[in-house]
Amino acid sequence: MSSDLCGSSLLLSLPDEIFSVITSSVPPRDVCSLGLSCRGLNSVVSSDKAWLAQCDKLGLVPFSTLIEWRKGVSSYKALCRFLVNIQPLMGIWVHKNPEVGNVVYVMPGFLSVVGCRIVPQTIGPLGLEDGPLLWTSVFEIFCKYDGSTAFLLHGRERGEDYVYPGFLKSVDRNSNMLLLEVEPLHQLDGRNTSSEIPFSPLESDDGERLLDFTSQVRDIVPDAANMIFFPPIRNDEFFSQQDFAVLHKRRLLLLQIYPGSKPDRVGLSLRAVTMKLYSYVAWPDMHDIRFALYKLPTKTKWDKTFFYYRLWGSSNY
């Protein structure tokens, strides 16, 4: 076949925009296989156009949002790495008795995904159309400049807002369980003992001890920054450039608090795993003893009716 003779020059001769149209229908892995074959192709497949198409194809956030998010990362490739990583987290997670508040909805934030606990509330006859739902944020996973992640647990105690830095340990592609785990870190003295204590085998009152534990390592959000970290209620629905500036600033401030890839005080980590679960009418069979959130089957495709951008505009989305 003549195509065996044409070499990389044929691929290299394709303009950027055509290349991105072609690669938009293959997954990131195939784009990278091309790039790994030689230097010339690596520079072609590293183009922002190709990776913007990859990001867009994931369908997690609208195109215009990708453009805005690009300002906070080194490249669309870095952004794509983040989006691919957190994609399995998107959707609804539940624990036993969702009616008492064990429902966490994971949705896009600003260069982040946010886990929102839906506060138990009475909803009027029109359902969601009746008015905003009460929610409170539980955690947020940020996209750092290079596309890696920063995990922050949110908390509120005696009227103060807190953030607890941890890290996103791993995310299975088809994960159905979300585990919050704690491991003592001994990295400072060179030993890295794996004395990991996941929530799961702990007795129920150990959960409270864990709360004591985390209360020792929390970072108090400074009052002055409070308005930025947890912005107050907004009434209008549309973002202006000024709002984006505030959101970029908020992210940078939170990333400054974040201790880096090796949290030095406590190994608080989030892990999304795949377990064999039994379910009844799509409702997972949940273990009483495990402290974990279970995924509900849901569509994760971007839906235009989903006004994520109001998230930071109000504490009662």
Added chain:
Amino acid sequence: MAAETGTPTTLTLKSNDDELFSVAESAAILSVTIRNMVEDGCAGGVIPLDNVDGKTLASVITYMNGISAIPADEEKKKSYRDKFLSDKDFETLADMVLAANYLNMSCLMDAVSAKIAQVMEKKSVGWVRRKFGIENDYTPEEEAAVKEEHKWTFEGVETDDDN
């Protein structure tokens, strides 16, 4: 305009290697580039297509005639496109995608792009090198670094630590 007399208008297209082709206007205006020229009144004489060679243009015209003969039935059009592209080698596909881009023919562009993507799909780096006759010009250190940078695309799981 011959449309008023009822006889179909024929356009003459010229490739960059000076081959001349006659094609019905109704088929040729699948190309937005050609349609704009017709609307601007430049279609009187010969329409020069500077970025397309004769071999490729012949192929594109076959496609134009074939697809415009099919009534508005997306299923049938799709199966025509599949059949039309099935016997094309990679070099021809690459020429056609460039031509489709230049001629601004989105349906052909999408179909050829998808076909090229199909060739690349789920292939190893070694396969890509063999298929396209690419010489590995990385040093072992560079290759390891590029692999490391793209590790996340090759694994089902990304871990921030090395467990």
